[in-house]
Amino acid sequence: MEFKVRAYRFNPETDEKPYYKEYTVEDYPGMTVLNALIKIKSELDGTLSFRRSCRSAICGSCAMKINGITKLACKTQVSLEIDKFGIINVEPLANMPVIRDLIVDQEVFFDKIKAIKPYLLGQREDAAHNIFKTLKEGEKISQPVYDKSEFKNLTGNEDTPNCILCECCYSECGGVVGNKDYLGPAALAKLYRYVEDPRDIDKNGSRLVNGSMPNGFWDCVHCQSCEQFCPKGISPVKSIVKLHEKSIKNSITFSSGSKHVVSIARSIGETGRLDEIKVAFESGGVTGLLNDLPVAFGAGLKGKIPPLRLKLIKDMEDIRLAYKELDLEDKL
Amino acid sequence: MLKHDVVIVGAGLAGLRAAVELRKKGIDVVIVSKVYPTRSHSGAAQGGVNAAFDENDSWESHFFDTVKGSDYLGDQDAIEILTSEAPGNILELQSMGVVFNRNDKGGIAQRPFGGQSFPRSCYYADAVGHMMLHGLFDNVLKYKTKILYEYFVTSLLTDNGKVSGVVAYDIKNGKFEGIAAKAVLFATGGYGQVYSSNTNALINTGDGMAISINAGVPLMDMEFVQFHPTTLKSTGILVTEGARGEGAYLLNSLGVRFMSKYAPKAMELAPRDVVARAEQTEINEGRGVDGAILLDIRHLGKERIMERLPQIMQLSIDFEGVNPIHEPIPIRPGAHYSMGGIKTDYNGRTAIEGYYSAGESACVSVHGANRLGGNSLLDTVVFGRRAGIDIAEYLKSAAEDRKFDESAIKRDEEKFEQLKKSAGKERHGLLKSELQEEMRANVGVFREENAMKKALDKIGELKERAKNIGIDDKSKTFNTDIVEAFEFSNILLIAEVITRGAILRKESRGAHYRTDFPERDDSNWLKHTLATLDGKGNIKFDFSEVAITKFKPQPRTY
Ligand SMILES: Cc1cc2nc3c(=O)[nH]c(=O)nc-3n(C[C@H](O)[C@H](O)[C@H](O)COP(=O)(O)OP(=O)(O)OC[C@H]3O[C@@H](n4cnc5c(N)ncnc54)[C@H](O)[C@@H]3O)c2cc1C
Ligand code: SF4
Ligand code: SF4
Ligand code: FES
Numbered sequence: 068m069e070f071k072v073r074a075y076r077f078n079p080e081t082d083e084k085p086y087y088k089e090y091t092v093e094d095y096p097g098m099t100v101l102n103a104l105i106k107i108k109s110e111l112d113g114t115l116s117f118r119r120s121c122r123s124a125i126c127g128s129c130a131m132k133i134n135g136i137t138k139l140a141c142k143t144q145v146s147l148e149i150d151k152f153g154i155i156n157v158e159p160l161a162n163m164p165v166i167r168d169l170i171v172d173q174e175v176f177f178d179k180i181k182a183i184k185p186y187l188l189g190q191r192e193d194a195a196h197n198i199f200k201t202l203k204e205g206e207k208i209s210q211p212v213y214d215k216s217e218f219k220n221l222t223g224n225e226d227t228p229n230c231i232l233c234e235c236c237y238s239e240c241g242g243v244v245g246n247k248d249y250l251g252p253a254a255l256a257k258l259y260r261y262v263e264d265p266r267d268i269d270k271n272g273s274r275l276v277n278g279s280m281p282n283g284f285w286d287c288v289h290c291q292s293c294e295q296f297c298p299k300g301i302s303p304v305k306s307i308v309k310l311h312e313k314s315i316k317n318s319i320t321f322s323s324g325s326k327h328v329v330s331i332a333r334s335i336g337e338t339g340r341l342d343e344i345k346v347a348f349e350s351g352g353v354t355g356l357l358n359d360l361p362v363a364f365g366a367g368l369k370g371k372i373p374p375l376r377l378k379l380i381k382d383m384e385d386i387r388l389a390y391k392e393l394d395l396e397d398k399l
Numbered sequence: 400m401l402k403h404d405v406v407i408v409g410a411g412l413a414g415l416r417a418a419v420e421l422r423k424k425g426i427d428v429v430i431v432s433k434v435y436p437t438r439s440h441s442g443a444a445q446g447g448v449n450a451a452f453d454e455n456d457s458w459e460s461h462f463f464d465t466v467k468g469s470d471y472l473g474d475q476d477a478i479e480i481l482t483s484e485a486p487g488n489i490l491e492l493q494s495m496g497v498v499f500n501r502n503d504k505g506g507i508a509q510r511p512f513g514g515q516s517f518p519r520s521c522y523y524a525d526a527v528g529h530m531m532l533h534g535l536f537d538n539v540l541k542y543k544t545k546i547l548y549e550y551f552v553t554s555l556l557t558d559n560g561k562v563s564g565v566v567a568y569d570i571k572n573g574k575f576e577g578i579a580a581k582a583v584l585f586a587t588g589g590y591g592q593v594y595s596s597n598t599n600a601l602i603n604t605g606d607g608m609a610i611s612i613n614a615g616v617p618l619m620d621m622e623f624v625q626f627h628p629t630t631l632k633s634t635g636i637l638v639t640e641g642a643r644g645e646g647a648y649l650l651n652s653l654g655v656r657f658m659s660k661y662a663p664k665a666m667e668l669a670p671r672d673v674v675a676r677a678e679q680t681e682i683n684e685g686r687g688v689d690g691a692i693l694l695d696i697r698h699l700g701k702e703r704i705m706e707r708l709p710q711i712m713q714l715s716i717d718f719e720g721v722n723p724i725h726e727p728i729p730i731r732p733g734a735h736y737s738m739g740g741i742k743t744d745y746n747g748r749t750a751i752e753g754y755y756s757a758g759e760s761a762c763v764s765v766h767g768a769n770r771l772g773g774n775s776l777l778d779t780v781v782f783g784r785r786a787g788i789d790i791a792e793y794l795k796s797a798a799e800d801r802k803f804d805e806s807a808i809k810r811d812e813e814k815f816e817q818l819k820k821s822a823g824k825e826r827h828g829l830l831k832s833e834l835q836e837e838m839r840a841n842v843g844v845f846r847e848e849n850a851m852k853k854a855l856d857k858i859g860e861l862k863e864r865a866k867n868i869g870i871d872d873k874s875k876t877f878n879t880d881i882v883e884a885f886e887f888s889n890i891l892l893i894a895e896v897i898t899r900g901a902i903l904r905k906e907s908r909g910a911h912y913r914t915d916f917p918e919r920d921d922s923n924w925l926k927h928t929l930a931t932l933d934g935k936g937n938i939k940f941d942f943s944e945v946a947i948t949k950f951k952p953q954p955r956t957y
Pocket of ligand 1 (some may be wrong): 408412413431440443446527528599602603607622757772773777
């Protein structure tokens with residue numbers, strides 16, 4: 068069966084703006100979108116440019132938009148796409164500048180990975196006898212003992228160490244759309260991976276402190292795209308929520324994001340209602356409040372004015388109980 | 400022109416491990432790689448990495464298994480180093496941040512692997528290479544290492560008998576760059592793309608080996624190509640030996656576990672050469688299933704499959720349309736690993752002073768005629784580390800007594816420009832497919848003189864046609880067309896070295912099986928082959944001795 072591939076084309080040397088080019092390709096059973104692109108390149112048009120390496124969904128090279136959805140080309144079956152869309156549309160990832168055709172500039176993405184210090188900051192003492200040694204005849208080596216449970220968040224199939232840095236999540240991240248300096252899902256998932264590592268001795272909690280800075284994990288807008296688009300089944304946003312929890316548990320609450328969360332929790336714990344003015348003030352201070360004014364003004368024009376004094380809701384007792392269950396009383 | 404003390408070409412496990420060793424000492428290093436480091440093919444390794452930890456196991460047993468697995472062609476002094484340094488290396492990696500699955504005692508969990516007399520393969524589910532690669536890359540970042548990624552190395556330069564640097568093509572900007580150095584390490588990986596139906600990444604084109612032989616460095620034992628017994632029927636994507644380690648069965652069309660005929664004791668866990676031949680024999684004799692064999696893991700149960708082999712499950716579903724929880728997986732042998740490579744000693748040194756190699760591109764030789772599963776990842780870290788240490792030592796005394804020949808940059812640039820201008824009609828992508836198919840058919844699992852001579856003829860024909868290659872892409876920005884054309888010329892050269900070596904070696908040993916010489920012949924062939932180019936670019940062969948220290952060659956049965 069023949070099918071059509073419609074590819075995004077752009078070469079900065081010759082093209083003023085991007086355009087699309089159509090190719091007709093012969094299908095075979097099991098053909099992937101990457102196979103189709105390779106076939107085009109070797110048989111029809113050597114100028115079509117894209118990255119690829121492993122062809123088995125492990126190196127993270129071949130992420131692109133296929134019929135509008137960010138995917139790995141090597142893991143996407145042509146037949147399924149054709150059944151659904153009748154064509155294969157391929158476009159480069161978003162949130163990164165295009166170098167050429169389907170190839171984007173990943174420098175910023177990788178810089179953000181580097182920024183979270185993706186390595187052990189120190190070593191737990193019982194790991195210290197891990198000194199290299201060449202064994203002599205009859206000699207054995209003893210190894211440090213870690214309980215299985217200590218690695219429980221690092222050894223599951225969909226745990227963060229399985230991230231292949233493919234940028235699918237980053238391309239779809241709503242947080243990056245709003246703030247190009249936001250670290251983004253992959254870097255924060257990596258941060259969480261090291262926070263969870265039992266060997267990492269981050270004595271002064273610098274990982275959580277740094278991650279709480281502007282552009283860090285409080286800048287996630289919870290759009291859930293990262294979880295939805297990750298080809299390895301990882302959920303960076305779950306890691307981000309865990310980072311939030313850990314920061315608040317460790318009283319690292321200087322950022323407006325964390326203040327926001329704490330303030331909402333407090334407001335509900337006190338009155339059962341959201342005190343929007345107070346929350347805005349407690350999260351962002353006077354400047355935050357001023358920043359929110361235009362929005363508030365607009366809402367006001369539409370008749371949505373928050374009450375200045377909140378009444379306790381009827382079921383306040385239930386909320387107190389829930390807070391007690393969740394161990395949140397001290398955060399009030 | 401750039402200048403550094405050390406250039407490391409290749410950012411897979413071997414290159415990164417060497418880089419960490421050098422950067423820990425504060426040495427000026429640049430890593431050059433044609434892909435971003437984490438895209439290197441080391442990341443695809445699934446099954447495990449060997450080291451004797453258990454109190455009932457010993458490194459000496461690992462030593463013997465490896466020698467036997469190599470069909471006695473491995474150098475025993477080097478294998479002794481590989482196995483006695485294995486546990487130390489793994490613990491060191493662990494302390495650098497690499498995660499391994501745990502056993503009930505809190506130590507590193509280990510699974511059985513083919514040809515190993517004890518379960519000694521350390522793993523991270525079925526993605527151990529991924530874990531190790533990202534772990535080491537993280538350390539390269541920790542030690543703030545300069546990396547030139549998406550730079551394609553085209554030449555190795557020497558002067559005064561010593562290495563002087565490399566020439567590289569900056570793929571993104573289309574510019575050639577010279578990098579002068581006192582030491583150069585090639586950790587450029589294997590050449591799986593010589594064959595159709597292979598488990599390798601598309602970038603595994605044997606560049607480092609081709610560049611080396613062109614620069615006068617001998618390649619050793621190139622006729623030994625490992626065919627992995629379990630690769631997905633339609634794509635060649637690997638199903639780890641760990642699957643058999645966990646208890647998978649191999650079945651023929653009659654539903655029989657045919658390995659009982661070929662390796663009654665080891666069964667499915669016989670070494671790869673033995674299993675690959677058994678499968679091919681079953682297929683050739685009409686007991687295959689549509690040209691494939693079945694790998695059955697259903698009896699392991701869903702839970703164990705999900706825990707230990709999650710990637711295998713996903714790959715089978717995505718690439719073969721088979722859910723192994725419910726159906727057996729159709730598999731067949733596929734080209735997998737390059738036992739041969741750039742001849743080095745056990746410190747990574749080659750024939751040229753200051754020039755080193757480690758990992759799959761090197762031939763130390765610890766794998767001899769057949770590599771055991773789980774020994775290659777080990778090879779990359781043990782010898783990557785040793786090369787790093789040796790280079791650091793070398794730099795202490797290395798003098799600035801060599802010049803970087805800048806005209807070489809122009810020369811390579813000219814080559815690219817010429818190619819771009821060519822009006823030829825041949826397409827390198829199609830020539831590559833023809834070559835790969837020829838190599839699979841005639842220099843594959845079973846080999847025979849006449850078939851291999853046919854392959855040589857084909858290679859000759861392709862060399863002629865290659866002169867007429869035309870390049871569609873004239874651009875300077877990310878021109879992958881021209882890079883692939885160069886990769887093809889490397890594959891073609893390597894294919895010829897393999898084929899000539901395989902015709903020369905008139906015996907069967909390990910992965911090299913000649914139907915016309917089915918026996919191992921220790922009196923004539925217990926020796927390494929060394930390939931070099933003569934003045935006219937013809938391949939010629941020499942031999943060198945195998946280091947035999949502890950274990951005298953014995954018949955190899957499993
Ligand atoms: C699917 C698969 C599964 C495997 N599973 C296992 C296993 O379970 N256990 C085991 O022990 N072994 C396994 N192996 C083998 C093992 O993974 C490899 O032998 C090993 O990882 C090779 O590492 P390396 O560092 O030598 O090379 P690679 O990881 O291949 O790296 C090569 C590097 O060289 C660079 N390079 C190459 N040419 C150039 C050039 N011209 N210019 C610039 N840079 C260049 C590349 O960019 C890359 O960074 C497996 C192999 C495959 C294919
Ligand atoms: S949930 Fe957060 S991190 Fe994930 S894509 Fe949305 S904004 Fe980005
Ligand atoms: S989290 Fe998933 S989508 Fe994001 S880079 Fe990692 S593997 Fe890709
Ligand atoms: S080519 Fe490696 S992930 Fe697709």
